[in-house]
Amino acid sequence: SQTIHQWPATLVQPVGSPLSLECTVEGTSNPNLYWYRQAAGRGLQLLFYSVGIGQISSEVPQNLSASRPQDRQFILSSKKLLLSDSGFYLCAWRASDYSYNEQFFGPGTRLTVL
Amino acid sequence: DAKTTQPTSMDCAEGRAANLPCNHSTISGNEYVYWYRQIHSQGPQYIIHGLKNNETNEMASLIITEDRKSSTLILPHATLRDTAVYYCIVRVARAYKYIFGTGTRLKVLA
Numbered sequence: 224s225q226t227i228h229q230w231p232a233t234l235v236q237p238v239g240s241p242l243s244l245e246c247t248v249e250g251t252s253n254p255n256l257y258w259y260r261q262a263a264g265r266g267l268q269l270l271f272y273s274v275g276i277g278q279i280s281s282e283v284p285q286n287l288s289a290s291r292p293q294d295r296q297f298i299l300s301s302k303k304l305l306l307s308d309s310g311f312y313l314c315a316w317r318a319s320d321y322s323y324n325e326q327f328f329g330p331g332t333r334l335t336v337l
Numbered sequence: 338d339a340k341t342t343q344p345t346s347m348d349c350a351e352g353r354a355a356n357l358p359c360n361h362s363t364i365s366g367n368e369y370v371y372w373y374r375q376i377h378s379q380g381p382q383y384i385i386h387g388l389k390n391n392e393t394n395e396m397a398s399l400i401i402t403e404d405r406k407s408s409t410l411i412l413p414h415a416t417l418r419d420t421a422v423y424y425c426i427v428r429v430a431r432a433y434k435y436i437f438g439t440g441t442r443l444k445v446l447a
């Protein structure tokens with residue numbers, strides 16, 4: 224069966240510090256991968272998605288970036304965090320062979336920027 | 338992707354059916370209706386999807402109007418654990434992007 228991991232679960236970072244969040248998927252190959260952010264009390268905002276290694280599509284211009292160094296690894300980064308980067312970050316995957324229609328979400332990382 | 342409109346919040350008594358509406362008046366012929374829910378501090382969970390016909394699974398039923406401009410998610414016997422934010426999404430089946438709106442916050446009351 225497939226599983227998705229995210230870490231860390233919670234993170235408190237000062238403004239201006241760098242960020243690296245990691246997501247890995249097990250039990251599937253060549254998944255579509257996604258990063259979302261959810262600000263407190265708000266809906267999910269799609270940040271990035273990837274259909275293959277090294278292929279990243281950005282949905283929202285901001286100080287975040289994403290990378291996919293391996294087939295089942297998706298990394299969200301920032302060189303300098305802003306207060307507005309605080310939120311709940313969710314990684315998700317979807318089967319690229321369309322065997323499933325739905326996305327599967329990880330447990331999320333709650334980021335607080337102080 | 339077509340835009341969806343959902344009520345901000347709803348209450349439902351425990352044991353009763355919860356009927357969550359979604360308006361998607363600009364949906365195109367090849368776009369499916371998907372429903373997800375998000376329990377507090379967790380990632381969203383897939384519930385059900387459909388194109389034209391009504392659908393039912395172990396979690397819920399999806400009723401799509403004949404003109405496909407709106408749909409209703411039905412939780413037949415709501416429990417306290419169904420308290421969550423419910424998202425209605427319309428998208429082409431093989432499209433890469435999922436655009437989540439703000440959803441409906443359902444509160445099931447004891």
